[in-house]
Amino acid sequence: MAFVILTLLPSLLYGDVFELTNGDKVEGNIVREIGDLVSIRKLDGSIVTLDRSEIKNIKKSSTPLDEYKKRADSVKDNDLTGQIDMAKWCQSRGLDAQAKVHWKMVLNLSPDQFDARKALGYVWIGGDWYLAGSKEAKNRQKELDSTPAEELPEVPDELPLPEWERTKVNPLPGLPPINKDTTVIILQADEKMGRTKVESSGLKYQLNRMGGKVRFAEGDVNKASHVLKVKIRCFFVRQQDFYGAPIANIFQGEATMELLERTPEGKLKRLHTSKVKLPFSASTRRPKEVGLRYTYYVTLEAVSSRVSKWPWLKRKGAKPLPAPE
CATH class of the missing domain: 2.30.30.100 (SH3 type barrels.)
Incomplete structure (x- = not known):
């Protein structure tokens, strides 16, 4: 100091x-x-x-x-x-x-x-902090303001408990054990619902559903041969009005994914990268926490689906996961 x-x-x-x-x-x-x-x-x-x-x-x-x-x-x-x-x-x-x-x-x-x-x-805009008045802040706000309320998927009335919440001990018992042919991919995740860090993440569960000769796990990124970086932001966008009367709350889930491989020189090179963006609407009578939670669930499905279709993982025997409806 x-x-x-x-x-x-x-x-x-x-x-x-x-x-x-x-x-x-x-x-x-x-x-x-x-x-x-x-x-x-x-x-x-x-x-x-x-x-x-x-x-x-x-x-x-x-x-x-x-x-x-x-x-x-x-x-x-x-x-x-x-x-x-x-x-x-x-x-x-x-x-x-x-x-x-x-x-x-x-x-x-x-x-x-x-x-x-x-x-x-x-200032907090769309899942991240921006310097007030900066070009980045203005562009981000403009992007969010252009998200329409019409024809957006709606948050269902009931949210079932996700699989990773139900099975804490062994979430995927059907997977074969890790052996010498298995590539362990270290997962580096940054997940938030609103401004709060996700306490019970389902990311590893969703990714490991693709099977094959890969496993996603926590570990030391500096020693990993392969790293998957995932940044997820789920947030409330705005309230949609109709002639001054509130009719819907708009939520959005966004994610960026990047698969890296360590070279013989010890540096990480990029193999694949993708982005997803999913807007949703919900009645203003429903708690915002419910809308955020559902947005997070579906964003996880979208992330795992997109990653499972990367050619490098397909060559490792990973099965393509369905995209969320």
Whole structure:
């Protein structure tokens, strides 16, 4: 932590109070003296240059930066709660530059931390964070706004419990054991429903339904010969109105998939890549959680179906899985 602070504020670790002949006060540190000119870096980072005759008195006084140095030195880089507290403390003292440093460290530890995203100017649009007002944010919002409500598949009235929730012990007992001819593909998944990480993922279950001489499993990506990266986002898009009356909630499931193979040189090269996008509609009387859950279920089916049809997997004996209706 000390390195970050020293890099950011090399001359602001200790602050003085400069009492001026006109009665004003300037808090900061002397950064340059040339003849009778004295340059002072103020607490907000700006620099003011004064004639020495304008300075009546200099008091060595504790400033927010002195307290900041003490507090920051006591917080570890990997202390999420400590970094959040430091960022909020800096904001309350007007130390905006320092607060920004700590909010960025919060995001390194917790990428979806709401207060940090808000403080750094991010907005949540369609399953991901975007800088407010950026070209990417505008394009993403425009894309979502163009999703029609007409002729979209509807979320069914009843959602059956998915297979991976029913069979926790051995979800696929019919698969043959892994042997020397089996290629183990390490699964690297990033799944969210709304802003929440999926707690009970069905991705591995769905993928392993294709069988053949491949198995999808968790493991160390750095040691894997093959890696499947999957990013899934299921989110509420908007409420559809008809002459001011709400008629439907629009949901969408999106996924990107990438199959990688390690070369003899140790680098990962891409074998296949695909994307899926599935919009749905549901009555506004139904809880949004139900719509999100169904969207996630069907998105998983679409992902596994698309992956099972990749030529590399078909050569490994994987059977094509049906796409969701």
